[in-house]
Amino acid sequence: MAASGTAKEHEQADVYFNGRFITQTKTPASFVDDIRKKRRNGLIPSQMNVAYYPEYKEVRITTEPGRVRRPLVIVENGKHKLTSDIIKKLDKGEINLEYLIEHGIIEYLDAEEEENSYISIDEEHLTSDHTHMEIDPMIIMGTSAVLIPYPEYNRGDRINYGAKMVGQAISIMSTNFPVRMDTKFNVMAYPQAPLVRTNMSGVLDKYPEGHNVVLAIMVHEGYNLNDAVIMNKSSIERGLFRSFYFRTYETIKKRYWGGQEDEIKIPDPGIKGHRGEAAYKNLSEDGIISPEIPVHSDSVLVGKVSPLRFLSAEEFTSDIENKREASVVVRHGEEGLVDDVIISETTNANQLFKVRIRNQRIPELGDKYAARHGQKGVVGLLVPQEDMPFTSNGVVPDVIFNPHAIPSRMTVGHLLEILAGKMGAYYGERPDGSAFNHITEDEIRDRLTKMGFRDDGKEVLYNGKTGEMYEVMIFTGMTYYMKLDHMVADKIHARSRGPVTLLTKQPTEGRAKRGGLRVGEMEQQCLVGHGAVLTLKERFDSDKATIPICKKCGLIGIHDVIKNRVYCPICKNSEIAWVDTGYAFKLTLDELKAMCVYPKVGVEEM
Amino acid sequence: MFMKLPPNIDEELKLYFEKNKIAKDKQDAIRAKVLDLYRSTTYDPEEPIGIVAAQSLSEPATQMTMRTYHFAGTAGIQVTLGLPRMLEIFDARKEPRTPTMNVYLKPGFNIDQVKEAAEKIKEVKLKDVVLSTTLDLTDMWIKCKIDMDKVRKLGIDPVKVAKAIKIKNTRSEFEGDTLTVTAKKSDVSNLRKLKYTIMETHLSGIKGITQVVVTKEGDEWMINTLGSNLKKVYAVDGVDPSRTTSNNIFEVLDVLGVEAAREAIVKQAQYTMEEQGLGIDVRYIMLLADLMTLSGGIKAIGRYGISGQKSSVLVRASFEETKKHFTGAAIRGESDPLLGTVENIIMNQVAPIGTGAFDLVGKIPGSDKKPAKKAKKKSK
Numbered sequence: 001m002a003a004s005g006t007a008k009e010h011e012q013a014d015v016y017f018n019g020r021f022i023t024q025t026k027t028p029a030s031f032v033d034d035i036r037k038k039r040r041n042g043l044i045p046s047q048m049n050v051a052y053y054p055e056y057k058e059v060r061i062t063t064e065p066g067r068v069r070r071p072l073v074i075v076e077n078g079k080h081k082l083t084s085d086i087i088k089k090l091d092k093g094e095i096n097l098e099y100l101i102e103h104g105i106i107e108y109l110d111a112e113e114e115e116n117s118y119i120s121i122d123e124e125h126l127t128s129d130h131t132h133m134e135i136d137p138m139i140i141m142g143t144s145a146v147l148i149p150y151p152e153y154n155r156g157d158r159i160n161y162g163a164k165m166v167g168q169a170i171s172i173m174s175t176n177f178p179v180r181m182d183t184k185f186n187v188m189a190y191p192q193a194p195l196v197r198t199n200m201s202g203v204l205d206k207y208p209e210g211h212n213v214v215l216a217i218m219v220h221e222g223y224n225l226n227d228a229v230i231m232n233k234s235s236i237e238r239g240l241f242r243s244f245y246f247r248t249y250e251t252i253k254k255r256y257w258g259g260q261e262d263e264i265k266i267p268d269p270g271i272k273g274h275r276g277e278a279a280y281k282n283l284s285e286d287g288i289i290s291p292e293i294p295v296h297s298d299s300v301l302v303g304k305v306s307p308l309r310f311l312s313a314e315e316f317t318s319d320i321e322n323k324r325e326a327s328v329v330v331r332h333g334e335e336g337l338v339d340d341v342i343i344s345e346t347t348n349a350n351q352l353f354k355v356r357i358r359n360q361r362i363p364e365l366g367d368k369y370a371a372r373h374g375q376k377g378v379v380g381l382l383v384p385q386e387d388m389p390f391t392s393n394g395v396v397p398d399v400i401f402n403p404h405a406i407p408s409r410m411t412v413g414h415l416l417e418i419l420a421g422k423m424g425a426y427y428g429e430r431p432d433g434s435a436f437n438h439i440t441e442d443e444i445r446d447r448l449t450k451m452g453f454r455d456d457g458k459e460v461l462y463n464g465k466t467g468e469m470y471e472v473m474i475f476t477g478m479t480y481y482m483k484l485d486h487m488v489a490d491k492i493h494a495r496s497r498g499p500v501t502l503l504t505k506q507p508t509e510g511r512a513k514r515g516g517l518r519v520g521e522m523e524q525q526c527l528v529g530h531g532a533v534l535t536l537k538e539r540f541d542s543d544k545a546t547i548p549i550c551k552k553c554g555l556i557g558i559h560d561v562i563k564n565r566v567y568c569p570i571c572k573n574s575e576i577a578w579v580d581t582g583y584a585f586k587l588t589l590d591e592l593k594a595m596c597v598y599p600k601v602g603v604e605e606m
Numbered sequence: 607m608f609m610k611l612p613p614n615i616d617e618e619l620k621l622y623f624e625k626n627k628i629a630k631d632k633q634d635a636i637r638a639k640v641l642d643l644y645r646s647t648t649y650d651p652e653e654p655i656g657i658v659a660a661q662s663l664s665e666p667a668t669q670m671t672m673r674t675y676h677f678a679g680t681a682g683i684q685v686t687l688g689l690p691r692m693l694e695i696f697d698a699r700k701e702p703r704t705p706t707m708n709v710y711l712k713p714g715f716n717i718d719q720v721k722e723a724a725e726k727i728k729e730v731k732l733k734d735v736v737l738s739t740t741l742d743l744t745d746m747w748i749k750c751k752i753d754m755d756k757v758r759k760l761g762i763d764p765v766k767v768a769k770a771i772k773i774k775n776t777r778s779e780f781e782g783d784t785l786t787v788t789a790k791k792s793d794v795s796n797l798r799k800l801k802y803t804i805m806e807t808h809l810s811g812i813k814g815i816t817q818v819v820v821t822k823e824g825d826e827w828m829i830n831t832l833g834s835n836l837k838k839v840y841a842v843d844g845v846d847p848s849r850t851t852s853n854n855i856f857e858v859l860d861v862l863g864v865e866a867a868r869e870a871i872v873k874q875a876q877y878t879m880e881e882q883g884l885g886i887d888v889r890y891i892m893l894l895a896d897l898m899t900l901s902g903g904i905k906a907i908g909r910y911g912i913s914g915q916k917s918s919v920l921v922r923a924s925f926e927e928t929k930k931h932f933t934g935a936a937i938r939g940e941s942d943p944l945l946g947t948v949e950n951i952i953m954n955q956v957a958p959i960g961t962g963a964f965d966l967v968g969k970i971p972g973s974d975k976k977p978a979k980k981a982k983k984k985s986k
Contacts, residue, residue: 528947529657531960540954582954595929597936 013057018064028052028059032116035061040074040104051112060112069108071097072119073135078128081105082135106135138199138435147204148372149196149420149433150413158411161374169370169482170243171209181248181342181354186361186485189242194372194480195421196433210482211240212425213398215418216389216461217475220400221381228380229369230400232388236363240398241483245359245490246339251302251328253351260307262326264288264353267305273325275300280327289338289355296335301355302328328355332512333493335359359489366488371479373414375405387464391476396464399481414479419457420444421478426451493517505543505583516542543583551575554600556589577603611641652963654947659890666884667692683819683832685853691878695871698898698906700856705814705834710826710849717820720827723844724818726811727831730760732767733805736785741797747788748801754783762810770807773800812838836861855904864899871895871904918942920949 013028014021025031032052038044049069050061073082082105089095100106109117109132120130122137138146144163145151151159170186177187191208193201213235224230236242255261265287266280279300282293287303295301306326336359344352363379370376383400390396406415420431423444432438445455453459458473493511500507507516519527519539527536548557550568557568557576566576579601592599611619619640623633649655670689686694686703694702709727711720735756740749757764768780775790787804789797817832831839834852839845840861852858853874859867872888872895879886897912898905905911913925919935919942934940944950950957 524951525657525661528654528951528957528959529661531653533947533957533960533962535961536951537954537956537962540951544954580954585953588952592932595932597932 011054011057013052013054013059015059015061017061019060025059028054028057032059040107042102042104046101046108049108049110049113051116053115062110062112067110069110070139071106071108071135072117072132073106074104075120075126075130075133078126078130080123080126080133082133107132136199136437138437141435143200146200146435147194147198148413148435149194149198150416150438151435153413153416154373155410158374158409158413161376162370162372165370165374165376165484166209166372166482168484168486169209170485171482172207175206177246178340181250181340181356182246184245184247187244187246188483189244190239195424195430195478196417196480197430198432199434199437201430210480211398212421212478213240213481214395215399215401215477215479215481216397217401217403217406217418218389218461218470219402220383220389223381224377224400224402225380225404227377227402227405229377229402230381230383231363231379232385232396232398233382234385235398236382241363241367241369241481243361243483245336245361245487246356247331247334247336247359248354248356249301249328249330250352250354251304251326252346253304253353254306255350256307262307263305263323264302264351265305266303267323267325267327271305271323271325272308275325275327288341288343288353291338291340293338294335295330295338295357297330297332299330300327301330301338301357302353304328328353330357332514333490361487361489363483364488368484368486369399370482370484371414371417372482373411373417375401375409375411375414376484377401377405383464385464389461389464389470389474391459391461395476397476415457415475416441416444418475418477418479419448421480422453422457422476423448423451425478426453500543504587505545507542540582544580545583545586546578546580547586548576549579549601549603551577551603554602556586579603611637611644615640615644652959654959655893659893662886662890663894666879666886669884670879670882683817683830687878687881692875695855695875695878696894696898696907698855698904698911702854704832705852705854705857707815707829707831707834707836707839707850707852709829709831709839710846711828711844712846713826715827715844717827719844720820720829723842724820724829725760726842727815727829727839728818729811729813729815729833730762730809731805732770732807732809735760735762735767735809736805739801741801743794743797745788746790746797747786748797748804750785750787750804752783752785760810767809770809771804773803776800812842859904864902864904867904868895868899871898916946918944918946918949920944920952921946924948924952 011028012024012026013031015023015025015028015031029052032050035044035048035050039046039048039050045063048061048063049067050059052059073080075081082100086095086100086105097106101108117131118129119132119134120126121134121140123133126133134140141148141151141159142163144166145159147166148154148159148162151162154162170188172187172191173185174180177185188209190211192211193205193208194210195212197205219225220230232240251264253262253264266283266285267274269277279298280303282289282295283300283303284290289295289301304326305323308322308324334357336357339356339358341356342354344354346352363382365379365382368376368378385396388396389400417433419441420433420439424431427447431444448457449455454473457475457477459476461470461474461476462468463470491511495507495514495516498507498514498516509515509518524536524540527533527539548559548566549555550557550571552571552574553568555568555570557566559566568574568576589599589601610616619637622628623636628636667689670692683706684704685691685706690703709723711723715723732750735753737751737753739751741747742749752764752767754764757767764780768778768785771778771787777788777790779786779788787800789800812833812835814835815831815833819830820827821830822828834854834857836850836852836854836857837860839850840847851870851873853870855867855870855874858870872891875891875895876886876888879891894907898907905915907913909926914922914927916922916925919931919940923931923935942949944953944955945958947957947959950962956962
């Protein structure tokens with residue numbers, strides 16, 4: 001048997017069936033061979049896989065569910081069984097995949113049986129040693145990578161980046177999105193299927209993820225340097241790369257111990273945490289917001305009142321209602337229109353309220369875009385169409401892409417896509433860009449020439465502002481561009497003052513908490529390095545605290561605000577000095593005391 | 607500040623004046639201008655040179671890759687370089703991963719003489735000259751066939767080979783080209799162990815030097831070694847001790863003293879940076895090397911070295927092992943005068959460096975609230 005080249009026929013081997021020892025065989029190689037033959041003839045289920053490990057003297061037969069298996073064309077004596085006759089029959093629809101499996105033309109191998117096989121990538125490389133052949137060389141790529149046209153013209157890492165970025169593209173991720181209530185998702189407004197198609201286009205065209213844009217590779221007033229792109233503002237106004245951002249908020253009307261339960265209503269004034277009458281003005285009488293109402297950060301979506309969790313003695317005896325405000329509000333930094341409201345029920349028969357917010361995202365400065373070849377960039381400038389360069393035909397590019405992004409990255413596949421896209425656009429067809437098997441560069445060039453274009457894709461362009469002709473010709477064409485899920489609207493953040501954390505009285509962290517931007521250790525060193533110590537002190541004043549220190553014992557004193565008296569709890573009548581320091585340092589002193597270290601602060605008059 | 611030029615620049619100027627025949631009256635003007643320029647390149651008082659040096663060193667260090675170049679098959683010695691070597695130097699590791707020496711000979715040696723010296727330096731063990739071994743398990747002896755050509759070429763007296771084996775309860779004899787080692791009391795497993803032990807017997811050369819490569823540097827032939835032993839190499843005939851160096855900094859410290867060790871740190875660090883294509887001013891490395899060798903020995907940068915031995919409790923505690931330093935300080939009753947930068951930053955005070963180095967004291971008329979300043983923090 002060719003499969004296990006190191007096999008010795010005279011050796012004995014244990015036979016395991018689904019991991020359990022069942023028997024032994026004195027002729028493992030022919031035993032395995034026999035099983036395979038019978039499987040190919042349909043005598044044994046095709047799901048059964050068998051592998052022979054001569055080094056362990058083991059034969060493993062597996063029929064368990066959950067194995068990853070893949071189809072391969074069977075090869076015998078250097079000839080594969082997927083002959084042209086069979087392909088013809090397949091094309092006519094006379095036979096199908098099942099027929100191929102039943103008749104031993106294609107079989108599925110699992111990871112173990114793959115160890116016994118020698119797989120050829122294509123017909124060209126077949127030798128008599130091979131046991132299998134790939135159905136198509138394209139199979140080496142996954143679902144994302146298969147979307148990239150002309151991948152074999154790109155450097156390997158670019159395919160990887162490209163495949164990764166395809167996954168971040170804003171698309172129509174599901175055709176039933178209007179009725180879905182996902183926590184967070186984006187939907188592209190007017191998506192297009194790629195002009196340059198690949199093998200999987202037939203399946204994936206239903207879920208498009210970008211637009212076909214007219215691209216010019218040139219520098220334009222320096223606004224596309226360092227991987228920035230310039231976009232045609234007028235194209236954007238016509239709907240290019242427009243998308244919608246959805247977020248679903250939900251709340252449950254819970255029941256508590258003692259017959260108490262949440263109430264969904266407009267909270268009554270006087271309740272703990274009441275947001276003021278104005279905050280609830282958008283709610284309907286039932287306490288729930290209605291569709292198409294504009295909402296902003298902290299807008300109330302569902303009014304809710306919960307019973308207090310812990311009652312203090314005062315609250316327990318007083319007549320104040322034991323309720324607290326627990327409404328659902330829009331997250332900080334987000335806004336939009338109410339898209340949909342649903343009322344449902346959880347499995348515990350509690351009422352469930354879901355509100356979906358929709359926010360239109362028109363491309364703006366700083367949004368991230370990418371072609372399918374690992375060529376990403378952010379918008380550096382939006383130029384009105386009248387100021388954009390134009391060709392002698394009057395074509396105005398949608399995107400201006402910097403030529404410096406090409407040489408070091410060597411994404412020749414991208415250039416080919418642009419060229420093929422241009423050809424396809426003028427012929428009104430979708431050129432094929434499938435991996436290893438597509439229309440040739442020569443053909444693209446040839447057909448472009450027939451249309452009256454230069455075969456290298458270059459065109460004379462005119463300056464949009466002055467009308468002057470550019471001295472060099474510019475490479476222009478069509479390419480598929482994707483809008484990636486990294487938008488400025490989700491990330492923009494600044495703070496001058498805001499919330500602080502309870503423990504240290506220092507600013508909170510993160511955009512969602514309106515946090516500050518930390519001056520970290522390296523930034524601190526930088527300021528020290530410049531000798532700007534007073535600036536540094538000012539920066540670190542965020543938790544400024546003036547603490548009373550006892551001049552005698554060096555401990556923190558007590559400031560009795562009511563009696564307006566400052567004193568040391570130990571020394572009573574000693575002198576107190578007010579010291580400017582940070583709250584975090586005061587905390588350190590307290591923590592030191594907690595670990596039985598006496599931090600004595602010596603004070604001196606200046 | 608600096609009223610005079612440093613001697614080397616002054617010397618250079620004098621040479622320049624002589625060479626270009628510059629008039630006396632012009633010389634003073636030029637000298638003044640040079641002094642001006644020289645002053646402008648020096649640091650100002652209270653400028654934090656430590657931070658600047660640290661940043662200047664560590665920024666390029668972040669660029670440094672873990673990749674060292676391997677040239678398979680070429681003559682030469684594979685030395686640890688790049689970031690691992692940098693860590694070795696600044697962590698003050700006792701033994702570098704690849705100890706090497708650059709051995710120079712006194713001027714006038716030709717290539718054959720250099721090769722001869724290299725042979726003398728290289729350690730030869732018994733296993734290097736043994737062609738084959740035979741074990742006799744009944745009579746308990748080991749017979750080693752020795753490559754006589756090699757032995758003669760290395761200038762080893764074959765009789766001495768037998769004498770070199772000094773293991774208890776064994777008897778070694780040399781006859782023809784065969785070395786016989788007989789174990790008086792032994793069993794099978796011990797005999798096998800014995801075989802490996804005798805193979806490690808030192809015959810000639812300097813212990814620890816496993817490889818020697820003769821290379822040309824400029825017009826001169828020199829020896830690169832793998833393994834380092836400065837003391838012994840200096841004793842070898844023809845070796846020029848004034849130029850021969852090791853990359854084992856602790857060995858340099860032992861043999862040549864702190865000043866040499868400081869120089870070794872500077873040279874090694876600079877070489878490592880430059881090898882990676884990163885140029886950094888020597889003065890930064892010099893400052894670091896000064897700090898490391900200040901105490902007369904070599905201190906590492908880190909927990910058990912400079913950072914862990916700072917005088918201020920707060921600084922030590924804010925670096926590593928906070929609890930250890932605070933409790934330690936409490937037990938000893940340490941007092942912190944708060945003179946450093948970090949301490950003052952921790953307490954939101956103005957650090958006495960840069961713009962904060964200067965105080966302005968004055969009484970504001972009409973204010974009875976006296977401003978107070980923290981001066982001491984004591985742990986008890």
